[in-house]
Amino acid sequence: MTIQVVRTFSDPVLRKKADPIKQITPEIKTLARDMLETMYCSKGIGLAAPQVGVSQRIVTIDISNEGEELHPMVFINPEITKSSGQVDYEEGCLSVPGYHGVVIRPEQVTVRFQTLDGQNKTIPCKGLLARVLQHEIDHLDGVLFTDHLDVDWWESEEGQHMEKDHPRFSETTKFRTSAA
């Protein structure tokens, strides 16, 4: 297994719409394992392939609590088929390190995807799983959580930076379990 470098917000791969996976090859299985390893190593609860520089529609998630048994999940070509409700929640992202912001999203979603064994599944999700899945599916479409915030960006020689003083932002690392 190989731990990959997590790309951060100025990397163009994070802004590309990722390609559907047509066939679950051994390379895709290796990618899934590498993504899980990278996610655990970065103390994240979700990761999308573009975050490791691969523009393909695959997501890994583990929302188990620290100290509990690991519960790795892999979603291939995930797609939201139904959503309802509305809830706000403070999100973070491994690709936007050090920043968190409150994002309003549907509370419940139904997600259709394929497993690593190629089975088609459709599952209803709520709570943290629904939240992380929506955040990760956004990544597959080139969207970052910061796009949902009413916040200004400014450019510097190093690239894009966020307006730090915006009230909907809290610069903190204490919510480590919400980094995805």
Ligand code: NI
């Ligand atoms: Ni993220």
